[in-house]
Amino acid sequence: MKKSFNIFVFLLCGLVLSAQEYRGDIRPVNEDGVYAIPLSPEVHSASLDRTDGIRILDEEHNEIPYWVHNGTDKREDARFVPFPIVSKTALPEKRSSVIIENKEKKAIDRISLKIAATKVSKTYDISGSDDGENWFGLVNGEILGRLSTSGKTTVEKSFAFPLNRYRYLRWDFDDEKTLPVNILEAGIYEKPDKTGIPELTELKGFTLETVQDKANKKTIIHIRFAEPQRINTLTFDIAEGPGMFLRTAHIRAKRNRNVKKRTETYVRTMGTLELDSQKENRFDKLNLFEKEFTIEIENRDNLPLEDIGVRIFQEPVYLVAELRAGKKYRLAVNPSFPSPQYDIGHFKTLFRDDLPRTGMGTLKKIPPEETTPGEIPFWKTGTFLWLCIITAAVFISWFSWRLLRDMKN
Template sequence: MKHLQVKVYAWLLLLLLNAFAAMAQQQHKYKAKLATIDTSRFYTIGIGPNLMALCRIDMADIRLSDERGKPVPYITGNSLPVKEETAYETLPAVKNPSPDTLTCYIAENTAKVSIRQLWIKLRNTAVTRTINILGSDDLQNWFAIKEHVLLDASSNAEDGVTEQLLNFPASTYRYIKIQVNDKKEAPIYILQAGIYLKQQSRPQYDQLPNPHFTQKNSADTTYVSINFDKPYRVDKLNLKFEGAKYYNRRVQVYSITGRIREWIGELNLSAANTGDLLFVAKSRKLELVIYNEDNPALTLQAVKAYQLQQSIVAYLEKGVKYTLLAGNPNAVAPRYDLQYFTDSIDHVLPAVGYSDITPYGSINSTKKPESTIPVWIIWVAGAAALLILLLLTLKMTREIGKGNK
């Protein structure tokens, strides 16, 4: 009999846990259908401001499912490794102000960056020469950087041009001279010189709908209230002021939700950074507290708000219909094996869009959901059932203990 009771309680516990899991999965409030794709591959799906306004700020509630309701693994776009990009920049050629008995090519370091490598392009030739590399800041006084560097311009390139890399100690001279040791020999033809610069990918933003704002000045402090029509994610504010041409002031940023005033951070508002404030918040209302100290208050003329572009990356199959789910405040971020294979995913991917965002269950039907029971009542009932189950389990444990005695 006691073994039967144990089995019954175990089954009740299992059913209760499954019910809780089902409720948690069904709490997504919104969904959107992905556009049809014609090729099976990885795609990026942009999470725009309107969808982000319905999600958690960390996007932990985003889910992607196929037409059978099966979860589709994904990673967030910022999980992809940042690949270092370089760009070739040609250094302008400068005419040699003083005649030289040797072949010379002078390049100007206009960016005034530290150079330790120089790529030169030459006309094809089958000869070998040595060169000297010199530096100058005024085209008059030249200083040795590296001497007797072997220059092998031998090449059979069909375009008639060959490239060679010159390595030398890091140099910040404004002018770099390549001096070919060919006093008693025919010159070689240097076409150009250039360097490869590392490119830092700039953050990309989506502009939010223009918010409404009000300003109130009090003593040495200015209060700015910024209101949005939705709880958008805000990563950058651009403020345009009138008054002082040069300003540099301390500002506190708060997120206002009802009567709750949450501190976001303390920033520096300066004319030097064109009035940009960088932070992360998800709110319908923001408050800025600007400390003017002994300076006259600035007059706010315009406010622009931006969201840092967000996305997810997933492998989508041709001919399969996919649905994007969002709006579950109790969801936990999923952990997919895909996170361990980010190096195998191309950095540049085609984008796929989605349809209008609609309440969950209303894309293919205009009928209202049959159940009108508030979610909180379901959770209270579940918690009560769990408490009863625990009390019964405790009672059963005591009875088994007495039987053993």
């Protein structure tokens, strides 16, 4: 009986912890209509990457129906839109700068540069300006490398930075040790539709540690986030190492499993990649949700790859819902919410592609005592179902114990 009671307490505590709720205000809209609401990395983390654990609520705590749309761009369907290069300057053995003009002041978070092939590597900064005189920092101290591809006289590199509408963007390259690189062309890739959702959301704030395992001839990259994150794309920028390489890399994460009434931790392979010096080394459609994982690169008898930069991205996901002007809405996130059943999902083909978009404020953790009653009937929640299961399990355990005791007597 004591063992059953302990199990009951353990399950109940786990249930309470798993029912943590988060909320964020949705920005008001100016006109009635159907809007797309992008989900931030924080929402994916709080919902444990389950969109059915999300609700849109109005001021009266009524649920607003929505359907989920994945807004992933496909680069092969995109067209290259050139941006004019308005200035190239150089201070010998110090710095060279390139200024690119975004005439239409589009909201962009990346630009592709076509660069003349070279073997040099560069450290660069990116800044933005509205008038070409006052500059504001966007990116600092990043490394640009691998600027040559066999059989080609140019390479194309994609540069990511915070979403902005600056008219001018400036690249400053450090030329203290090498001659300047030759920037030939600049532009962005646009797809045919006009959802206005950036192609990918870059994740920041993770720690990266690289270890050389000489005994097993591996390069091991440890990546850790503060909270689990949805991961769809990895890109690698390898600044140092052999000029040509072809390496197999494994993505691995720890998992728990029950073996003979005990829990053991093991390492599971989540995916396998191939790093190639002749390719971009961008890997999409990974579909991971991890707080911590490793990338193990098999060097075999080759020199190890060093100074490896890893960038991590999420594919855009947004909720499509009908909102009213002048009304306040908020997003409530709780993984214990049951799956909603809304009619709107059956009519999503009727909506046009160029939906207007609204955002949301900071997602905040809500203490259990502040959770608004009546938002979702308690008997419809996963909490109620688990309480029923646990209560039944406790009673069954108690009756079994009584039966065994009577049989012994």
